[in-house]
Amino acid sequence: DAKTTQPPSMDCAEGRAANLPCNHSTISGNEYVYWYRQIHSQGPQYIIHGLKNNETNEMASLIITEDRKSSTLILPHATLRDTAVYYCIVSAFRSSNTGKLIFGQGTTLQVKP
Amino acid sequence: DAGVIQSPRHEVTEMGQEVTLRCKPISGHDYLFWYRQTMMRGLELLIYFNNNVPIDDSGMPEDRFSAKMPNASFSTLKIQPSEPRDSAVYFCATGTGAQPQHFGDGTRLSIL
Numbered sequence: 001d002a003k004t005t006q007p008p009s010m011d012c013a014e015g016r017a018a019n020l021p022c023n024h025s026t027i028s029g030n031e032y033v034y035w036y037r038q039i040h041s042q043g044p045q046y047i048i049h050g051l052k053n054n055e056t057n058e059m060a061s062l063i064i065t066e067d068r069k070s071s072t073l074i075l076p077h078a079t080l081r082d083t084a085v086y087y088c089i090v091s092a093f094r095s096s097n098t099g100k101l102i103f104g105q106g107t108t109l110q111v112k113p
Numbered sequence: 114d115a116g117v118i119q120s121p122r123h124e125v126t127e128m129g130q131e132v133t134l135r136c137k138p139i140s141g142h143d144y145l146f147w148y149r150q151t152m153m154r155g156l157e158l159l160i161y162f163n164n165n166v167p168i169d170d171s172g173m174p175e176d177r178f179s180a181k182m183p184n185a186s187f188s189t190l191k192i193q194p195s196e197p198r199d200s201a202v203y204f205c206a207t208g209t210g211a212q213p214q215h216f217g218d219g220t221r222l223s224i225l
Contacts, residue, residue, distance in 0.1 A: 043216030103156035
């Protein structure tokens, strides 16, 4: 599975959009980009995933560059409850949904009032 | 949907004791995963099952660790004998071929 690079920490003002970047320059054609987050003392929570098209759900939007070497998770209106560690994971479909998820160190997002 | 249920939520025991962590998967999920999280090593996959059969146990740290899934509704992770370095938060996650993994709230294990 391809490795990912994320900034260790970011701040965001409450009510503003939070844009979390992720680099995955060695991604393969059959690998998806997955985002999970972990709020303090809870288990990781699935947010969104995509292959090459941009994706949106009730929680967030995922923007994947055309060459698929990087992506951005967007929380459109961050709230204090969005303070968490955000993990970007790249993995082949079969292994991500039904197999290994390799977690890196993630980005600690601090949403401030 | 009750989600993935783990027990106990907290466990404190002395070195050398046997520890058993339990997980009840979401009904209908045929994949079950055990992870361990520490400050030093982050989140690590220990082992996973498909249809109650262990598929990959390459992340199990040593022979003191064992995991079983006797049926589709229950799994255990056992440490015998336990050591202080086993102190961590242990997560169970379950999924299907079509859905991303769902995690439980974890068991916080402290070995004194």
